[in-house]
Amino acid sequence: MKKIFSALSMANEQIIELETQLLKRKLRITESPCDIEALVDQRQLHTFCSNDYLGLANHPELIEALAEGARRYGVGSGSSHLISGHNIAHDLLEKKLATFQSEHIPQARALFFSTGYLANLAAITGLIKLAKPGEASIYSAKLNHASIIDGVRLASAQSKASVNLFDHQQLDTLIEALKKDTKPLKLIVIDGVFSMDGDIAPIKALVQIAEEYDALLLVDDAHGFGVLGEQGHGILEQFNIASERIIYVGTLGKAAGVSGAFICAQAPFIEWLIQKGRPYIYSTATPPAIAHALLKSLAIIESDEGKSRRHQLNQLITHWQNAMQFSAWEKVISCTPIQPVILGSNANALAVAKLLDEMGYWIPAIRPPTVPIGSARLRITFSANHSIEDLQALMSALQKIERQVQMESGS
Ligand SMILES: Cc1ncc(COP(=O)(O)O)c(C=O)c1O
Missing domain, CATH: 3.90.1150.10 (Aspartate Aminotransferase, domain 1)
Structure with a gap:
């Protein structure tokens, strides 16, 4: 009988273990x-x-916009943004996304990604590299999304950033830790809307804390973009927040109904991420047709509809x-x-x-x-x-x- 090599038997055993614990997904x-x-x-x-x-994923105008984008720009981008994949549709989309946050972030500039997972990895690992290795701290809410958890782990491994977890409903521990923190770069990371509980982060208090303790505040508004705020611009619009410390991440495969994500922040941070955000640099650009369809989605989000x-x-x-x-x-x-x-x-x-x-x-x-x-x-x-x-x-x-x-x- 042919012998099963060890990695394969490990896979089989682990899958059985998941089944036993009722944790196998289908x-x-x-x-x-x-x-x-x-x-x-x-x-x-x-x-x-x-x-x-918003029920946009099957919207006839978005379907038409995607088809029109494919007719204009084809179906693939062919390479990463910094080689030859950056199309006018990406540029227009980024400019429009920046206008959504321009009242909340001064000098707002946006950068488009193929997924929110990559946007969070790029933002966290990239921003931490602004400091020398070992000279940054990350404060991350315990119930943050897996993409943030993974971004924080990677930043900690790559840049020796120290990591502190906090309870988003109990900000005292966060404040106490920040008081003692002498590192030159501090990054607080929070889900705007918690993806599994649906509650909204205490964003106003967090902005005040970031201001007081000289920290950046990354808000992952994956579930707020399109949904919160009179115009659907998201959590910053909903709570009327303006701060130069905010790094805003929004996703475009949820309420926007299509696919992708973006980071919006003051222009120098975005320029830095274009230079140093590895998940941005080393990944093929999203097809421009998607960006073209997203422009239609943003128009619908802001419209009476x-x-x-x-x-x-x-x-x-x-x-x-x-x-x-x-x-x-x-x-x-x-x-x-x-x-x-x-x-x-x-x-x-x-x-x-x-x-x-x-x-x-x-x-x-x-x-x-x-x-x-x-x-x-x-x-x-x-x-x-x-x-x-x-x-x-x-x-x-x-x-x-x-x-x-x-x-x-x-x-
Ligand atoms: C809070 C949060 N952030 C990020 C993501 C990742 O976004 P994407 O699905 O575009 O990779 C998700 C989605 O699943 C999410 O719930």
Whole structure:
């Protein structure tokens, strides 16, 4: 019999281990556009799990803009931005993105990336290189997104930056640590909207802290861009914040409905990242057709249509908040389209997600390491394409499932 080489047997054993701990994840295949209904593994399901908050991912004008972009610029960029991949569509997009933050960041300039993951890696590792090795500190919120965690780890390994984790609802420890910090460069990093809980960071207090202790403040507004603020410009607009210390990261594959991300900051920081941000320098530029489609998306976000989509989203959020007692399951107080229902164990979360699936709903169980151990959950998300009736129907389904689970467990 042929002997299995050791790496392969390790892979097999580790996968079995994940299965045993109910932590194995499964890919599901959709055959339809991202919208509130999806054809998943050949079944039609109601979806409450995407980040397409404004319902733009399947918008006819965006589809047309992408097709027009492909006709104008082809389908590939051919190389990284600094070689030959930087197209007029990228440039126009960056200029427009900068105008979204220009009232909040002086001399705002934006830099486009193919994903938010890369934007966070580039921003954190790149900015830390402004200081000599060992002369920077990073302060990162414990519940920040994985891309921030990885950016912080990489910056710490590459530049010997010291790393401090803080609780974003308890800023005293952050302040105490900053008081003692004598390093020339300090970077505070925070999710604007926490991706798994939906709560919003105490951004005003953090800006004050950054000012007082001479730190930069990186805000990852992946889930706020397009959603927060009267014009959809994001968290800085919503809370009327202006500071030269802010490094703003926004993503474009969520509310903007397409793909990509950007960093917006004072022009010298962006120039530095073009020179030193390795994930920017050593990666092929996003196809310009995507940037062209994104220009259309930004126009919709700022338009009356964008406003009415945000209005609809806020109606859904208010409806959910007012009816939250519909079930006894633990919820997180959130005023964003991310509304988690905490189920605790992996087994509970998987069982409820399965029952939902049987009732025609697609809301996967979110388990560690995406969320802390013991807080497995349903991460319910709303889209402006949902109606109040859709929400009511989901609540009834959840009520039925809760009763069924209680009966089965005898409680
Ligand atoms: C808070 C946060 N930051 C960054 C990202 C990464 O963005 P992208 O999906 O564009 O890589 C995500 C998304 O998944 C996120 O939730």
